[in-house]
Amino acid sequence: MKNSVSLALLFAVAFAAPSLAGPTLDQVKKRDSLVCGSNPGLAGFGLPDDKGQWTGFDVEFCRAVASAIFNDPKKVRFVPLTAKDRFTALQSGEIDVLSRNTTWTQSREVGQGFEFGPVTYYDGQGFLVRKKLNVSSALELSGASICVQQGTTSELNLADYFRTHDMKYEPVAFATADETIKAYDTGRCDVFTTDMSQAYAERSKTANPDDHIVLPEVISKEPLGPAVRQGDDQWFNIVKWTHYAMVQAEELNVNSKNVDEKLKDPNPEVKRLLGVEGNFGEGLGLTQDWAYRIIKNVGNYGEVFERNLGDSSKLKIKRGLNALWTNKGLQYSPPVR
Amino acid sequence: MSAQTSAPPRISFWNDPFWRGLIFQAALALFVIALIWGAWSNALDNMARRGIPTDFSFWNKPASFDINQSLISYSAASENGRAFWVGLLNTLLVAAIGVVLSTIVGFAVGAARLSKSWLVAKLATIYVETIRNVPLLLQLLFWYNAVLKPLPAPRNSVSIFNTLFLNNRGLFMPQPLPQAGFGAVWLALAAGIAAALALRFYARKRQRETGAQTPVGPLSVALIIGLPLIVYFMAGRPLAFDIPKLKGFNFDGGMRLTPEFVALELGLTLYTASFIAEIVRAGILAVPKGQSEAAAALGLRPGPTRKLVIVPQAMRVIIPPLTSQYLNLIKNSSLAVFIGYPDLVQVFAGTVLNNTGAAVQIICITMAVYLFISLVTSFAMNLYNKRMALKER
């Protein structure tokens, strides 16, 4: 099971006709659905609900891409991937886009043949510990056993952090998030480490979430965003501009509820975004109303954040760095023009 | 008659079975080589086009991650190649110990199944039938949680004579640190082993020539264990111990068995032993009853009958399937990844692969390594099999 993805890649590269790497958009259209690499189960980002419907912030990004192409957010097949299998799945062509709380790093992009779209969520790494250990800072963690998921930037940052501060620790690495958090919960580790946003989500999986706290230190930069294979610029542009359209919509106060009224808005920026004036979808290989479809079917960036991570969700994460640049955040879209 | 003495009838080159066979073999070999070569160069091509690394430069790049169990020195600053060796040694460690333990347990249980005691035989049957029929992965997860759950946190460790400590981070033991002069103890051990071998040789020779038997067992044990012990005390006990001490979160110093290692070893051993037990039982039952009756008729007592008549014949039946159980154990050790034991698959085909993206190279290396270990194991077992096989005299 665990190596099936790697073996699939082996066969794909060994026996595939060299022409296979055709434009992804054509393949997606022919298949009549988008294949999206997703988290197997991370509250707020990507997980199937009790009816088997995929939900979450990263999941909705794929729904937005499907909306832009098919005007139908349901035309997506989600492939759950562990941290360790995700890149091989993208390399082998098993998925069209990887939208799975994945950190954009130089080696992942340049070294493994990917391209990362814009940062959809600015995150950082944190530590979850038991309250009864009476630890209030990560600098007191010398000698601790730390559970971490393998194949993540968390595993690497952890090594860096303890090396920088000249502290000892014992890493215990597992292949899936569930095993990692379970080992932490049974007491195998003193600490569980992952991206801040996920630390809160994973805390809810422990037997008594109230017994654990997230330490204040943020030890790394974790810019999370969608990734695609290198070499298909059209597809890369579609992924990129799907995010920008959602950010731009929030900047212009266009959302899923008012988008039909906004078609009559005199503001030329709104007109261009919604395809009332000009045809900006054409260059992407999409229709004139591509952004309208995204906003109508899924919503703007703020709506998606609010629904999955913000106050209307269980996680109640503040916008923080993910606020619009006009609100002291980092979310910023180049203009559609 | 005359036709037979004349030269054999000339058959065409094409119909000569010798040449025909040769040509077909060569064509097949060429085809296979072409296929492999084609697949390889196609793979390199496809990978290069997709920006996937195709070379082995990742081997010397820094690994940047830590591993909690290593038989050689390793840190995050070491190279990926070093991480490979750490993983490989961890795999070999768990496999080697597993082979030894599962052989011991398997032979004991196999013999127990044939015990005349109803209870012993039934218990052995229950063991074999339950363990053999539950997927190994479930057993590993069970052992991991069963080993881990009831153990206390480090601060409340179970302490045995204040030198052994058991908690949910593992079993902590004093680490022996040889001091100056300990070399003499090693020498004594070597001398003891050599003396025991010489003794065995002499005993055999004497039996062949005179028929008289010499008891070698107790004397050998005395030589191998006693000699080094005497030297150890004479040299003024040149051994210090690093005793683990609770420091902050955890114990520091000493040696340790991690819960992951114990759970994996336990799971692999019990699982494989249940198969070995059946092989042993079958092997013993395969020796015809007439053999032990004949031995009895010759006046051999039950002990020597077992040792000289039953076991050598049973071993011939046991060894070949035993080899495949060893191979299964080695391959099954890669399930380590599910309980966080840093074996080759977890470290190399897991984290290193993920960090470097060199999936094809890493999977090929990993497969080759398992193939190599398996081939070496079956080669060794084949040698042993040859020694035990029926010798027509």
Ligand SMILES: N[C@@H](CCC(=O)N[C@@H](CS)C(=O)NCC(=O)O)C(=O)O
């Ligand atoms: N952002 C980090 C970490 C992402 C990650 O995989 N986080 C884990 C930590 S909880 C996760 O989501 N695991 C879910 C799973 O594999 O089941 C990265 O890209 O390496």
